[in-house]
Amino acid sequence: MELLLVILVGVLYSSGIYMMLRRSMVKLLIGIILLGNGVNILIFLMSGITKGKAPIIPADQTGFMGAYADPIPQALILTAIVISFALTAFALVLLKKAYTLTGTDDLDSLNIQDLDI
Amino acid sequence: MLLLIISIFIIGFAILFLRPTKDSKYFKFLSILPFGLFLYFLQFIPEIQSAKKNLIFENQWIPSLGISLDFKIDGLSLLFSLLITGVGALIYFYASSYMSRDPYINRFYCYLTIFMGAMLGLVLSDNLISLFMFWELTSISSFFLIGFNTNNEDSRKSALWALSVTGLGGFFLLASFVMMNSITGTFSIQELFSQSEVLQSNYQYYVIIAFLFLGAFTKSAQFPFHFWLPGAMKAPTPVSAYLHSATMVKAGIYLLARFTPILSDGEVWNMVLMCVGGTTMVVGAFLSVFKVDMKSVLAYSTISALGILVFLIGIGTEIALLAASTFILVHALYKASFFMITGIVDHETHTRDLTVLSGLKKKLPIVAICAVIAALSSAGVPLTFGFISKEIIYGSTFDFDFWTYNSVLILTALVLITNVFLTSAGLLVGIRPFFGKLPEKFENIHKPDYKLWLPIVILSVFTLLFGAFPFIADQGIISAVTTSIYRSQITQELHLWHGWNTILLLSGATIVLGFILYFIIKPSHKTVEKFDSLNRIGPQNIISVIAENIKLFAFKYTRFFHNGYLRSYILFIIVFIIGIVGYKFFNDVTLKINTNDLSPFRIYEFVIFVLIISAIIVITFTQSRLTAIVSLGVVGLSICLIFVVYGAPDLAMTQFAIDTLTVVLFVLVLFKLPSFLKFSNTKNKIRDGIVSISFGILIALITLQALFYPSNKEVSKFYAENAYLLAKGKNVVNVILVDYRGIDTMIETVVLSIAAVGVLSILKYKSEDEETRE
Amino acid sequence: MKKRENNIRPKLDTIILKTATNYLLPLLIMFSLFVLIRGHYLSGGGFVGGLIASIAFVLHSFAYNTKRTISLFRFRPLYLIPMGLSLSLFSGLLPFLISKPFMTSIWFLDSVAVIGAFGSALLFDLGVYLVVIGVVLTIIFTISENV
Numbered sequence A: 001m002e003l004l005l006v007i008l009v010g011v012l013y014s015s016g017i018y019m020m021l022r023r024s025m026v027k028l029l030i031g032i033i034l035l036g037n038g039v040n041i042l043i044f045l046m047s048g049i050t051k052g053k054a055p056i057i058p059a060d061q062t063g064f065m066g067a068y069a070d071p072i073p074q075a076l077i078l079t080a081i082v083i084s085f086a087l088t089a090f091a092l093v094l095l096k097k098a099y100t101l102t103g104t105d106d107l108d109s110l111n112i113q114d115l116d117i
Numbered sequence B: 001m002l003l004l005i006i007s008i009f010i011i012g013f014a015i016l017f018l019r020p021t022k023d024s025k026y027f028k029f030l031s032i033l034p035f036g037l038f039l040y041f042l043q044f045i046p047e048i049q050s051a052k053k054n055l056i057f058e059n060q061w062i063p064s065l066g067i068s069l070d071f072k073i074d075g076l077s078l079l080f081s082l083l084i085t086g087v088g089a090l091i092y093f094y095a096s097s098y099m100s101r102d103p104y105i106n107r108f109y110c111y112l113t114i115f116m117g118a119m120l121g122l123v124l125s126d127n128l129i130s131l132f133m134f135w136e137l138t139s140i141s142s143f144f145l146i147g148f149n150t151n152n153e154d155s156r157k158s159a160l161w162a163l164s165v166t167g168l169g170g171f172f173l174l175a176s177f178v179m180m181n182s183i184t185g186t187f188s189i190q191e192l193f194s195q196s197e198v199l200q201s202n203y204q205y206y207v208i209i210a211f212l213f214l215g216a217f218t219k220s221a222q223f224p225f226h227f228w229l230p231g232a233m234k235a236p237t238p239v240s241a242y243l244h245s246a247t248m249v250k251a252g253i254y255l256l257a258r259f260t261p262i263l264s265d266g267e268v269w270n271m272v273l274m275c276v277g278g279t280t281m282v283v284g285a286f287l288s289v290f291k292v293d294m295k296s297v298l299a300y301s302t303i304s305a306l307g308i309l310v311f312l313i314g315i316g317t318e319i320a321l322l323a324a325s326t327f328i329l330v331h332a333l334y335k336a337s338f339f340m341i342t343g344i345v346d347h348e349t350h351t352r353d354l355t356v357l358s359g360l361k362k363k364l365p366i367v368a369i370c371a372v373i374a375a376l377s378s379a380g381v382p383l384t385f386g387f388i389s390k391e392i393i394y395g396s397t398f399d400f401d402f403w404t405y406n407s408v409l410i411l412t413a414l415v416l417i418t419n420v421f422l423t424s425a426g427l428l429v430g431i432r433p434f435f436g437k438l439p440e441k442f443e444n445i446h447k448p449d450y451k452l453w454l455p456i457v458i459l460s461v462f463t464l465l466f467g468a469f470p471f472i473a474d475q476g477i478i479s480a481v482t483t484s485i486y487r488s489q490i491t492q493e494l495h496l497w498h499g500w501n502t503i504l505l506l507s508g509a510t511i512v513l514g515f516i517l518y519f520i521i522k523p524s525h526k527t528v529e530k531f532d533s534l535n536r537i538g539p540q541n542i543i544s545v546i547a548e549n550i551k552l553f554a555f556k557y558t559r560f561f562h563n564g565y566l567r568s569y570i571l572f573i574i575v576f577i578i579g580i581v582g583y584k585f586f587n588d589v590t591l592k593i594n595t596n597d598l599s600p601f602r603i604y605e606f607v608i609f610v611l612i613i614s615a616i617i618v619i620t621f622t623q624s625r626l627t628a629i630v631s632l633g634v635v636g637l638s639i640c641l642i643f644v645v646y647g648a649p650d651l652a653m654t655q656f657a658i659d660t661l662t663v664v665l666f667v668l669v670l671f672k673l674p675s676f677l678k679f680s681n682t683k684n685k686i687r688d689g690i691v692s693i694s695f696g697i698l699i700a701l702i703t704l705q706a707l708f709y710p711s712n713k714e715v716s717k718f719y720a721e722n723a724y725l726l727a728k729g730k731n732v733v734n735v736i737l738v739d740y741r742g743i744d745t746m747i748e749t750v751v752l753s754i755a756a757v758g759v760l761s762i763l764k765y766k767s768e769d770e771e772t773r774e
Numbered sequence C: 001m002k003k004r005e006n007n008i009r010p011k012l013d014t015i016i017l018k019t020a021t022n023y024l025l026p027l028l029i030m031f032s033l034f035v036l037i038r039g040h041y042l043s044g045g046g047f048v049g050g051l052i053a054s055i056a057f058v059l060h061s062f063a064y065n066t067k068r069t070i071s072l073f074r075f076r077p078l079y080l081i082p083m084g085l086s087l088s089l090f091s092g093l094l095p096f097l098i099s100k101p102f103m104t105s106i107w108f109l110d111s112v113a114v115i116g117a118f119g120s121a122l123l124f125d126l127g128v129y130l131v132v133i134g135v136v137l138t139i140i141f142t143i144s145e146n147v
Helices: A002-020 A025-044 A071-102 A108-116 B002-013 B025-042 B045-050 B075-098 B104-124 B127-147 B153-184 B189-194 B198-200 B205-219 B228-232 B237-245 B248-264 B268-288 B294-315 B320-350 B367-381 B385-397 B405-430 B450-468 B470-486 B502-518 B525-539 B539-561 B567-586 B605-623 B627-646 B649-670 B682-708 B714-727 B730-740 B741-766 B768-773 C002-008 C014-038 C046-063 C066-073 C077-098 C120-146
Strands: B055-057 B060-062 B071-073 C107-112 C116-120
Touching: A002 A025, A002 B567, A002 B605, A025 A071, A025 B055, A025 B627, A025 B649, A025 B682, A071 B627, A071 B649, A071 B714, A071 B730, A071 B741, A071 C046, B002 B025, B002 B104, B002 C014, B025 B075, B045 B075, B045 B205, B045 B470, B045 B502, B045 B605, B045 C116, B055 B228, B060 B450, B071 B075, B075 B153, B075 B237, B075 B248, B075 B320, B075 B450, B075 B470, B104 B127, B104 B237, B104 B248, B127 B205, B127 B228, B127 B237, B127 B248, B153 B205, B153 B228, B189 B198, B189 B248, B198 B205, B198 B248, B198 B768, B198 C116, B205 B248, B205 B268, B228 B237, B228 B294, B237 B294, B237 B320, B237 B605, B237 B682, B248 B294, B248 B320, B248 B470, B248 C014, B268 B294, B268 B367, B294 B320, B294 B385, B294 B405, B320 B367, B320 B385, B320 B405, B320 B470, B367 B405, B367 B502, B367 B567, B385 B405, B385 B450, B385 B470, B385 B502, B385 B627, B405 B741, B450 B470, B502 B539, B627 B649, B627 C116, B649 C046, B649 C107, B714 B730, B730 C046, B730 C120, B741 C120, C014 C046, C014 C120, C046 C066, C046 C120, C066 C120, C077 C120
Parallel strands: none
Antiparallel strands: B055 B071, C107 C116
């Protein structure tokens, strides 16, 4: 299964970069989100995945008995997910603003605006 | 001493607050500052003569790096300090009249004072880094002085030239200093004296001296870097007098003299200095007699004089160093005098054209007398100080004990040619404007102020005094200077009369030939134009062309990489990463795949995988925005499933909630936008596809490789084992978030808040433009 | 601006959704609080709790409209952000009272029913919960009002 996840990371990276290379602002944003997902899975994968054992101490015990998933990457990814939402929201609003000002979704239109100012 | 140097700078800035009044009377009192310093340095002369103890003033600066503000007074630095402050006092006095009408006279004095402080710091520093600092400071302050007439384009341009040439040299100088430090481990010049053999036996020795030479030659206007000096004549005349007689350009000479005992190996060091100095002195002297502007003549003769100094240091014998030390003083005296005379002539007649000026002795008798004395000194007529120095300059080349027969002939011939031309140039400036018939238009010029002519009289008196009684200068300072360059007590002394010998014959020949040349060559604009046309292949033009091309290249380079298109930035970065990392990866890493403890493969995981891949394919190729967004949701939810399967319930919950909200957001914002437009052509798509796919493959390969090595679990173990014991929590992820790494989480919430406020402010507060549109 | 709002709001006026939301909203908020409180022992926590609560409000705003949802609060959701932030900071500063370093966790009661141990960590998580609600609702409501 790790191998599948490795392929998945690769595909998410490629598609993310590919979308970021488009001229459309929305595609750029989608690319960033895809890339972010790829990074999350990469971090998750790096710590070694463990099936079905959440890093939660059983109710009647004070420590772990068996194997458990690594909690650190989970904490990192959790933070990353929430931050990426804030990023997406902010980027979307910027994009919307740019769209109302230039009337197009084209990233290149921003350059022309820049020259006008 | 540190206090002294620093207070010079403070006073310099304080001068800015003096208001220039109509005639700016009180600026002449500023000359008390350099004069006081001059007296202060005079008191060191007896101590230098005894030469028993070193006069060192230690100040720590950055001890951990070996950088200090140590100052040291020996013969060499004392001579320069006296010249800087002595000539400085005269210039301050002179400028108070010369610049009196200038509305920015306070700035002028500020720059001048800073420059003086920097020069003093330069010659007194005993630490390479502080020396370099003051070195750069002289370049910068001289930039302001040369470009003082800011509304004159030529003036600004030549200031920039001076700054870029000397700045370039400074860069190499620093490199040389750092290399010396890396070999010897010290920045202290004192300590370098004992390490000179270590330096000379190092394989980097030639690089060090090459860089040092670049620094010194650019500062001292040696061929082929000489061109900035004539340009710097655009400065007000007091500045030229100060910078080019005693200070700025002599800094390079100082540097060479200072490092002669450390770096001179008797071969390469001396050969290079003799070649460069010899070329400079002949070229400078030759060019000087064909100019019509008095200041141009002086500029080229200054270049030539600097060449002589470099040449003498290159010869490096005892007598040559004595000659160099003497000539520094001689040149400072007569050249400062010449410049100030030129300034007076310019001030009274408003021209410096030698073809126009003549017969001024009737109107400016005192100035004329001083000019004749300066001219005679530069010609080397007996009873002037110039004669003494000329004698020993010939003495150092006409030395059969040291040189072979052929060398004596060549070197002496070179010096003779130079001196003949210099004599002629001196006569051109010192005699021509004052003798002959007075043109009518100069009948009514008014007399110069005493502040203008007094400094010249003082300089002339010194020239005659030292000329008649050379032992005053010799015992006073020159022998100490030579000792500090030669590093041992010297036996030579300055004498007025060496007896009837070949050297006297050479001196006589110089004077006679110089006068003959003076009468042959008449200054004319035609010859100036002829020489100007030669400038097209001169070093200045070559450097201009190179500089222009660098600018053009930089422009094109920037245009190519900084073209304003986000996608090309991303493309460059990604391609670069693929290139660098990929190269390293395939060269140095043998791919190992961990196949042992992989988790078992299950069919529903494969289903999730297929789901994500197909959603991604849809996102990439769809033309509808909504489809793309929904597919993005599918990707997110599938990742959520992966988290569920692999024991991360917290992640799964968060991802689920965030995914929902993201889709809501997208729909809210985007449902009104038109569908994707087709911007890219197929060619670009294929290119981007190749780049992104290879990047993905690279990442996947690196991930595979990284998976081979077990990750370090120590921190995780600590967190997990102590979660309940220390933090009374059982969900380790949550414990990390709210307890172990609580501050991180707090900062994260701040980041979230900033995003919310950002969204709010972008949408709520519209620009005026938009409001009018509504 | 009001005119715009009417034109642009997506029409989701269905009786079923409205009625369902009336019951779902309190349930979901209770669930989010539950997730928040149990976060220290089972999966959950401030982030997830806050997100669930925000989704509840967003659902409500879809069923009715943004204005109606905001009127459920006595103040704009924006104010939840400083409240949450200061609560987190406060919980971090608490240890100063017993002269311990910043953000040391201290425990007031050891075994409360349902909650378990009650301490500064829970206060901190509550702060995070409030910030997340504030941020998400501010973003989404601002966008839906203005776009």
